[in-house]
Amino acid sequence: MSSLPKAGDFLGHPKGLFLLFGTEMWERFGYYGMRAILVLYLVAIVQDGGFGWSNADALSLYGTFTMAVYITPLFGGWLADNVLGQRKAIVIGGLLMAAGHFTMGIPHDMLAGQEENIFYLGLALLCLGNGLFKPNISTMVGDLYQEGDQRRDGAFTIFYMGINIGGALGPLVAGYAAASMGWQYGFIVAGIGMLISVAMQVMLSNKYLGNIGVEPAVKIAQAQSNSNTKEPLTKVETDRIKVIFTMSVFSIIFWMGFEQAGGLMNLFANDYTDRMLFDFEIPASWFQSLNSIFIIVFAPMVAIIWLKLDKREPDSPIKFAIALIFLALGFVTMILALLSQGEGEPLQISMMWLVLFYLFHTLGELCLSPIGLSMVSKLAPLRLASMLMGIWFLCTAVANKIAGFVGSFLGEGEEALDNALGIFIGLGATAVISAVIMYLLSDKLVKWMHGAEGQHEPHTQEHILAEELEVVADKQ
Template identity: 50%
Template sequence: MEAAVKKETQQPAELKKKHPPGLYLLFATEAWERFSYYGMRAILVLYLTATVASGGLGVDKATALSLYGTFTSAVYITPMIGGYLTDRFLGRRLAITLGGIIMAVGNFSIFLHQSTTALYIGLALLIIGNGFFKPNISTLVGDLYEENDPRRDGAFTIFYMGINVGAFFAPLVVGLMSYKYGFLTAAIGMIVGQILFNTLAKRYLGDLGLKPTRQIQQEKTNTTKAPLTKREKMRTLAIVILAFVTIAFWTAFEQAGSSLTLYTQEHIDRHIGSFTVPTAWFQSLNAMFIVLLAPIMSIVWYKLGKSKRGDFKTPTKMGMGLITVGLGFLVLVSAVVQTGNSSELKVNLLFMVFTYFLHTLAELMISPVGLSMVSRLAPLKLASLLMGVWMASSAVANKLAGVLATYTQSFGYLEIFGVISAVTIVLGIIVLFLSKPISKLMD
């Protein structure tokens, strides 16, 4: 471990119940980056489908949903490339800064000009910047803890709150603006996060993340070419297996920015008295529930880890998460039964609130736990690369999510939401049955 980690692990046992202050710096940095991303994401489909006179690009819904899926897919592919480059040539802190600057420029370019050319340039920069930022800030959180530290899953759950503090406020702020200034606000959020990170990193992270992981391993083992041990190969295989499993979860979950957004706009009664809730505001529900539930889940994981029976195995948590996200779509199925595909019929907004609540519970069982697992199990010389591989599963899922969302315009919401619900529940049950053999691979 690097100096900051050594210092932290030398603290008395009673102080180790507390998390290191570096966690909260990474929490804040991620909060601002997610403010930028989710602010942009909340209005992207709406911007694409709005008329030119309304400040949009006038793209048809099917094309907009497909483009949205392609973008969110690519955002999760580049972390594998960025992770590879970081492991070999860049320190994690440098990669985080580089990625943040590129993403800020991307949002700013969309703000500057209302055209498809400016949009594609901006999205390309966002995709590239995220490749450097995303895998490295998550891996840096794991570097704060020893491998078997019982605080680890709880730390990632707290870190996950940072993601969702930003994700909660972004749609609320951006949803009240024109599309043009919404993208500018996203750029400003990214810049604020980078200023915060680079100002306080030395104080709270010490030397952590300054050196490429290849250099760290050279200093520890005097070689970077040693083959993976059998234990490391088994752990790597476990990461890859669970990455495939999470594809189904993220395919379902990422309907939020596409088909769920359009369904909300077309079929949800958004009136509260004389006030009409902006469609973009519903994107804040998931983040709000994360902020409320994450501390509770963090305590639950910590208490279970310290108890005699021990915490749930990681595959068990993921199986439970898949079932829960499927139940969320069952709630929507019951709503669609009432409205059909008629734009004249509306259902109570509580249907969407309950759906996002269940999706949030599922997310807390899968995403922060998965990040914790990768940071704990990945061999040092592959740490950022395997974090990128883990996120690449989200790339596949986001593209599938975009394809499924387009089918809601041809087959209908009932059919697509019903299929998603059935597949995730059945797969979740299968994962529960396979929990023990997968856990053996994880050692």
């Protein structure tokens, strides 16, 4: 059994919350700092320290990498639950990720022709480390509170705010280091962030977390279990599983469009955007911070809107449809940006088009992403909860691979502009069609939920804000 630490409170919450806040903030700083420069590094010419890959090859690899980021937690979560315990999994995963960042940060002239092999090794270490780190730290936040403790929602609000702070700062710092000193320095900065995360956990966890996360969850559950009997699924449970599968499949459409951010849109910002602000050229990687910044700014506003609507608050499938419409609006923004250019002019669109693109997509994310974990936790039979959560993440992994595949059609040179327009039109149209289908299915899906929608959860601003900030637990 886990015992709660007696380290005192800070701002009304256990001090262990702020340790987990810092641990995750610095990990996200490292991960998003690395991700913001990854594709740009791959397509940069060799003389500038890159690999000189084509856009298609870089985006294809990016899709495979981000897919692995969502698949490996299925195995890492199993190892933590059955063998390692959450604390060991987090430390081992953090060290592997730091090793991955630093491996990618080795200068090419020191690698004697093995640049790509070492690069792939770095990516593999990142994927393995992420698998151990990602699924375990969030669950430890809840373990800090006794069952029924009303501070839990506020705790997750604080925790997820920390994640977004890390997600906002990482691309800014690592991106600046890469742009001003060289790509490898960007990866080194990301690795330093990861080491800070691990150091905090190693030095402070015993004091502020007690023995939370030390024992594997399966060992604890076996000690508490009174029965091993497996009951067949009821009609209600079967219907609720249908809802989970339906919305998981539709989530592929949203994430397929949303995850163009780190790939195609990163290249678009680099090659086709006027990034001059007075005499300073804004690094293309800095636009990767907009999503996290917008979450911090707009999540409280979205929470207030849902609170004001009260009983008129849309059901989850309707929110899902709204999210897809926002996704489409983001691509409409880019279509307008491309069409606004005169014939024969070199394309250098205003940065404001990209800002609007990321704003619309973030608003869509705030309508959809909180549905994920909440939906599975409310609808899944307890004995199948982990498997069905795995299905949700598996669909997100598939979406990331498809996103890379779609983005790889960007091409090179002048043809890239026509191809980009076609991609934006295709993704926007797919989002609109999917939104209409989801709207038409909404009544049936709510019926299949059998009253689970909105039950057992306090309808307060604090609770809804916690859900809105929970987006990173879903996608990041």
